Every structure is written in C-alpha cells, then in structure tokens.
Amino acid sequence: MSNKTLNHTDTETLRGETLRGYVFPRFLRFLIWLPVLLFLLSFFFYPLSKILALTFDPATLLNPNNLRNTQHVVGFTFYQAALSTLLTFALGIPSAVFFAKFDFPGKPLLRALTAVPFMLPTVVVASSFNALFGNHGLLSSLIPNPSSLLPTFILHPSPFILILIAHVFYNATIVIRVVGNALSRLDPKLEAAARTLGADSFRVWKNVTLPLLRPSLLAAALLVFLFDFTSFGVILLLGGSSFATLEVEIYIRALKLPNLSLAAMLSVVQLIFTLIFSILYTRIIKQTTTQTAPRFSIARRPKTLREKIFVSTVYCLLFIFFLLPLLSLPIRSFTRLEADRGQRGEVQYGFTTDYYEELFINRRGSLFYVPPIRAAFNSLGYAVITVVLSLALGYPTAYALAKPTRLEKFLDPLIMLPLGASAVMLGLGFILSFGRALASPFFVPIAHTLVALPFVIRTLQPALASIPERLRQAASTLGASPFRVWQTVDLPILSRATLSAATFAFTVSLGEFGATLLLTRPEYPTIPIAIQRFLSQPGGLNFGQAMAMATLLMILTTLSILAIEKLRLNQDGEF
Template structure:
C-alpha cells in the first residue's frame, strides 16, 4: 500500500505537466477545429477525408514511410551484423559515427542533403543531377537519419545470441542460409519488428526533412498540418489530420510495446554472452569493408559536404559566411537579431529544457520502476506520445491555450523550453527506467526497514547506481532539445530564434548569403550535437567498454 502511495505521489508532477503542456494544447486545437458554436461537427471528418488532395497526402505519408523503412532495413541490417559479430580496430569510433545522424536536428539533415543533391550541390556540379525535389532525396535522408535505430536495436540483440546455436544447425546438415533462417532469424524477429516500427513512426511523422527536401511537391501529414495551420489558418482540416496521426501513432506505439515484450522474452531464452571475433575469410572482410563504405558514402559524405559548403564563399573557400553570422546588419530581414544569437538562444533553451525533462522524466521513471499491470504500461506509453504526435499541433496549441492567467506564457522565455522538454522526457524515461529496474529491490527494502525515508532511499541507494544513466539521459535530452523544430517554429519569438528555426528561415530566402549562412549555422548545430553525443559515448564506454 505504501509503495502504491509513493508511486502515485511521484507521478503527480509528470501527470500535471503532461496534462497542461501536452493534452490541453492538443485537445484545444482539435476542439476548435471540430466544434462550431459549442456543438461538435463530426461531418468535417467526412469532408476532409473526401478531399482528393488530403487523400493523396495520406497515401504519400504511408507510402514514403513504408519505403523508407524497407530501404533502411535493407541498408542497415548488414551493418547490425558487423557491429554484433566482428571485432576490429576503430569499432567504437565507427559506432559513434553511425549514431551522430540520429541525434542531429532534421533541419541539419535536410541542409546536408540539400548541399549534396540540391541546386548547386555536389551532384549538380559534377553531373547536373538534382534530387532535392524528388522522393529519392527524402528516402535517402530518412535512411541517413534512422540507420542507427536498426544497428542499435537489432545489433544489440544479435550480439547476445549464441552463435553456437547456428553452428549446431550447420553441423546437422543445414546450409549457411538455412541455418540463419531457421535459428537466428526467428530470434531476431522481435528486434527487427521493433526497429522497423520505430523507423516507420519517425518517417510517418517526418517534418523537417520533407519540408526542406520535398518542396511544394511532397507533403506528409505533419507538413500538411503545418501548412493548413500556418499558411491557411484552416483549423478544421488541421484538427482532422491531427486526429488521424494521433490514432496511427497510438497503434504504432501499441505494436512497438508488444514487440518489445516479445524481445524481452527472447532475451531470457538465449545465451546473453557476447561473442565477437576478428573477420575471417574474404567474405567477412568484404562485408566489413562494404559496411564501412556504406557508412562513409551515406552517413559521412553529406556531413562533410555540408561543412565544405559552409566555407565555400563567393571568392573561394573561407570563413565569410561565419563572419557575417555575428552581424545583425547582414542578417535576413525576418531576423530581429544576428543569426549567431540563435546559437546562444538554443544553448540556453536546451539547458532549461534538459533540467525540466530530467525532473519530469526522473520522477516518472522512479514511479514506473516496479513492473505493473495495464495502468503502468499505459502510463509508460503515455509518456512516449510526444515523440509521435504532431509537434506542429502542440506548438500552435501553446499559442491559443497558454494566453490567459495563470498560464499566460505567450511572452514568456520559458515557453520554448517547456515545448522542447516534452520531446526530452521520453528519452530520459527510456534511458533511466531499465537501470532503475535493474537495482536490487532488496537494497531498498533493507534501507526502509532501517528507517530511511523514501527520499533518503532514493538518495542513498538509487542515485549512486543511476548517476551515469542520469548524465546520459541529460545528454540525450539536451541534444533533442537543440534540434526540436516542429513546435518551436510557432512559438520562438523573432528576437529569440533557435538554431533550427534560423536555418529554416534562411533556407526559405533566396540569395547566396542566406544559403551560406544556413550551411554555417547547420554546421555549428551539427558540431554542438556531435559534441554532446561524443560526451555520451565517453560515459557509455567508461568502465564497461560497451556502447
């Protein structure tokens, strides 16, 4: 009984936070769009879904998400095998390189591919080939962004499977492929499904990549919600599209939770010892070098070209675009400050959002430490919703709901960190929860028997064991806060833009200076996010040697 009371007490602040800054804004947008004079107008659902243009957006959203997922699995599964089974020099560095794209803001990814396949990009200069207004640019950018999801999700389990099981099947007469298909593939199935669902979720709700690379030709649900809200002020259509995306995300999260439970069952049935060997034979070395080539061409090349474009001034290579970032006089007319100020704004917003996310996510993780029934699983899934629900809807909802006392925050500096923290909380929970659940409950019980209060139990027992996980969670929350774009684009004030907002505005204006400044700001944003990731890698690999 006491444990239940403590758990509910820990959940009070997270539930209030999500109710005020997530559920309330989203419900307000949907309510305004589907009501007229206080009466619900559900006929708008039929009207919107009967629009051929909207049906085309729905079809493209599903099609590109499915194609992106299939292409990502095709490209990344060999890499997952290489990282799981092979031991080679530079493995930890290569893992860090693979993970860098995932924590990069989507506007940086879009800018990188724009520098590669867009007008004046490398392919355009060499062969006159432009892909920035084709679906291939979007698909390749999604593979770039989600490669690490497959490598880490599938590779993590693959490395825990005992290779002797497959070897035993081959001794009994099965061929190499038959042994892999009958022994390894069924064990990997839940992990592959979980990775595929996460990639599908991220690409289904894609915004920044499609906004930059798709142009006016291609539009996902998220992009269409933004257009209907910001360009046309058509709240009924935006509300219907938000509901569709919300239902789809709920279904994907439910499927993902089911596959995760299956994966956990699989992990208990197999040998968890990692067995990595140096590559042997021409085939294994070819697979290793092929993986290195894919990572170099698909993940590293766009970032290198992005950096190169940021230094390619009108009179040759130099720092002219970086030099102009500090001057408000040379800034785009949509800026009230120098573009470089967006960097300091982003760092300040990110620090504040990280602090909020650690408090909210830490309390939620502590409350969900003990495995429970449907209520606990439901709360766990609730905390994941901000990753899939339209950030555009949340941002616009902030503007129309947080405008009256005692929550009149429209002119408050804290509005942006609050929106960014919504995205950071799920990463904090996902990072800390497994570690908290691994703490021996008998230690807590012994401390309680000796008279320690719940707070002292947490301070003396849990905190020393989860300190590194807490730092890692802070790093992830900071990185994703820096890159948040969908909500921030609505609520960031012109005199306090964030880096992603500044990059998007510069890319939306014509002129070599605007383009060069966008590349320079994207490079700075990439360096900051990569630095945060490398710090995380140092924490992850210290003492354990694991990623």
C-alpha cells in the same frame, strides 16, 4: 522490479507508504504527482482535447475536401515511408551482417559513425545533405554540370530522392543495431545442427536463420517505418512544402494556409497510426527476448575471397555514405563559392569565415530584427529552461515510479503518452488552446519539456530504483539526518543519471524543430529556426550562414552526445 518488492510496498500501503525512509500518508504520495499531472493536464491533455474536439466536430468530419485531402496525404506518407524503409533495409541488412559476422580494424569507430546521424537534429542532417547535394552544395558547384565524372542523378538528385537518402542516412543505424544484435546473438550451433541434420545452406537460412531473425527484422522495420512516417524536418527542408506528408501538411494547415480543422483531423489520423505501430512494436519486442546469447562473439576476420570483397565493399560504402554528408557541412560552411554568372561552370572558391562573421551582424533587411547569433543565445536559454523544468518535474515522478504502487502503475502510461504525439501536433495543440498567449516566448521551452520529459523520467527512474533501501537505513543508523542520507547516499549515485538526463533534455531542446517552428515568434528564433529561414531564402550568403549555423549546432549536439555516452554506465542502448 521484482514481485517481492511489489508485495513489500503493497503491505506498506496499509500504514502509509515509505519513501526514502519517511512515512508518506496517501495524500502526500498524491502530492508528489501533483506538479507533473498539472503540467501534463494543461499542456498535453487539454491541447489534445482541443484537437479531438475540433476533429470530431461534424463540420470537420463531413467536409468532403478534408476527407479527400487526408486520403491523399496519408497515401503519400505511407508511400514515402515504405520506400524509405525498403531502402534503409537494402543498406542496413548487409551492414548488419558486416558488423555482426566480421572483425576488422576500425570497427568500433565505423559503428559509432553509422549511429551519429540518428542522434543529430533533423535540421543538421538536412543541412548536411544541402551542403553536399543542394543547389549551392559542394557537388554541384565544384563539379561542372553536365559532367562526365558523375551522372546527373548523383549530382542533382531530385528532392524526393534526397529525402529518401536522408531517411536511410538517419535510420540505417536502427537496422544495423536491432538486426545486428539479433544476428550476433544467434547461436552458431543451431546452424551447425541444421546442417548435420541434412539442410543445405538455403534450407538452413529458410528454416532456421530467418525464423529466428523474424521478430528482430519486424521490429526494425516497424521502428524505421515509424520514424519515416513521422519525419518532418528532413522532408520540409529538403523537399519543401510540395511533399505533403502528414507532418508537413499539419504544419502547412496550421500556419501557412490555415485550415485548423483539417490540421486537427490530420494529427488525429497520425496519432492513431503512431499508436498502432507502437503497440505492434511492443508486441514484437516481447518475442525477441527469448533468444539465448552465445558466450563469446562470433565475429571473425574475413577469410575467403568472397568475404573479403564483401567486407571491403561494405566498409567503403558505409564510410563514404556516412562521412561525406557529415564532413560536407563544416567544409561548406568555410568555403566561398561564387559562380561567375556569364561563364557556366567557372567557379571561384576559397577559404572564408564570412558566413560565421555575418552571424554576428545585424544587417538592415536581414531575416531577423537581431543579429543571427542571437538565435544561438535563445536556443541556449530555452535549453536551460527545459533542463530545469524537466528535471523539476521528472525527479519527483521518477521517485514515485521507482517504488510503484497501484497509483504509479495506473499513472505510468499517462506519463509516457506524449511520446506518441508528434512535435508538430504538440505545436498545433498549443495554437488551438492558447492562441494569443503564444506571444510569450515561454511556450517553446514548455513544448520542449513535453518532448524531453519521458526520456528524463526513464533515465532517472532506474537509477533511483537501483539504490537499495538498506543503504539508506545503514546511513541513518550511523547517525545521518534525512538530509545527510540524501546527500551522502542518494546524491552520489544519482549524479550520473541526473547529469545524463539533463544533457539529454538539453540536446532535445537544442535540436527541436517541429514544435518550435509552429510556436516561435519571429523575434525569438532558435538555431534550427534560423537555419530553416536561411535555407528558405535565395542567395549564397544566406545559404552559407545556414551552413555555419548548422555546423555550430552539430558541434554542440555532438559534444552533448559524447557527454551522455560517457555518463552512461554500460547500459545497452535499446531503442
């Protein structure tokens, strides 16, 4: 938003604000904000206040058990996040160099492949790793154990290692994109200048390349750390409740071993850390914008033998690392694996559609009172409500934000605040605030809307701001009524952004796991909840059904992602 438009609207405040050509008195402008403010007050700020009140109750704060527990959990959360970040960089940095510096066949495809996990729901990623490495997974079932083919730590990685690998799988794309972009934006002239001034390759790297990349490296590290720090689904599904990170412990203390005051305290601790990381991140991001972009891509074919070895090694590594888990999931969902109890290592396997068929049958003694496929319908229903709710709330807000006055500048950060709270924390807030009322299934889509709303607003707002007022004025001088103006000018321009925002809300709702796990009723499972329940039960059939469900979710999400990508007009995907 340029200064000029700001001044323009400021002077108009005196006469009442114009919006879409009509004159809005000040109180009407506030009316636009009323629905979204009421929504946030009741479902975000009120629950937040409950959490804060419980946390800062002296009984909670002074409880030595709570403090000891918090300390322990915070320690482990930092430990696993730091380790995951380190490993993510170990894979991400060579990959970033690989994508930024070199051209090779299939580059766009491989780059897209590395970005897929980031957009998949956590339950799908966790299921994929289970399909490959789990007790009923492809590796351990197909390859006899102990095996001369593969060492045990690959065949049977410990849950902790599995969590770390899944984090790398999830977040490597952040490093590849953030650091890779910075690398390819690095002016090759600077390196040449440094070399002609007498710097050897080490000095060039130390005095020129590294300082220029530092903001991007820090930004990527913080972002990856933040995602690993607040990771929930992956840790719970791959590690079980024995790996108590902040998120997992909040869930456990909210539902399994209820200690609501400890849960509240932990979520405040988590919120504080998240806010600190976010502020640091925004500061660093400001430094990265000053760099100039070269006019053409610096990527080229590998020339020397060393470059060729590097490129082909990273190529194969990335291909295997990213494709194998993603492929294992659908393959495992169609594979019958029945180990003969008596003879170790003897496994019969073949093609089957049993797991899918089983989803439609309501068995006595099954995990649900309904056929499992009902979870899919529940998910779709929740997703539709989420789309409608977040668009209904997001539209007027985005309209107001597209032409910001002092009121909007004050309210904008409030709208984005829910981003700082984790889904599990939202769930906890609901439990503390609404208690018994949670029997109603409507709280789940409300939680989903809270998660999706900031993204929906941020998708609609630039599209709305991009419509020049002159177009609307031109239409009305040509005789169009206000409705016709909206129909012929605003709507066509907005339809892309609206569809994109809607698809986004839909995808978020489909894959949402943390809040749903805390809020859902047993008789209204969603797909992610069904997958979690199947995975937590013994037996090959349950495992198979989890795989089948996860495959369905993967397909649905992938379709949605493709739709969003198609709808997004050359907008650069910044995180």
